[in-house]
Amino acid sequence: MKAFERGDLKVARYNQELSVKFISILKRYGGGVAGNKPVMKFMGIDCGQLRAPVYNLSEEESAAYFRELENIGFFDWTVDNFNPKIPKAD
Numbered sequence: 001m002k003a004f005e006r007g008d009l010k011v012a013r014y015n016q017e018l019s020v021k022f023i024s025i026l027k028r029y030g031g032g033v034a035g036n037k038p039v040m041k042f043m044g045i046d047c048g049q050l051r052a053p054v055y056n057l058s059e060e061e062s063a064a065y066f067r068e069l070e071n072i073g074f075f076d077w078t079v080d081n082f083n084p085k086i087p088k089a090d
Helices: 009-028 032-042 059-071 074-078
Strands: none
Touching (some): 009 032, 009 074, 059 074
C-alpha cells in the first residue's frame, strides 16, 4: 500500500504478485483458518489444533506447505529478522 501511495507502481505490482502467490498456496492448504494456523505456527505462534470438521495438516503436509512458502521467499518479506520454525517430516 505504501508503495502505491507514493506512486511506486513497480514495487506495488511486485508486492501484489507476492500476495497472489501466497494466497494461491494458502488456498491449497485449506485457506482461511485452516491455512493460516500452520503459517502462524511456522512463525512461532502456536494457535493450537483445528477443530472438526476442519482437519489438521499431517507432518508431511506441513513440511510441504513450509517449503512452498519458503520457495516464494515468504519468510524473507513478511517479518524482518525472522527465524521460522521448520516443521519436521519423516
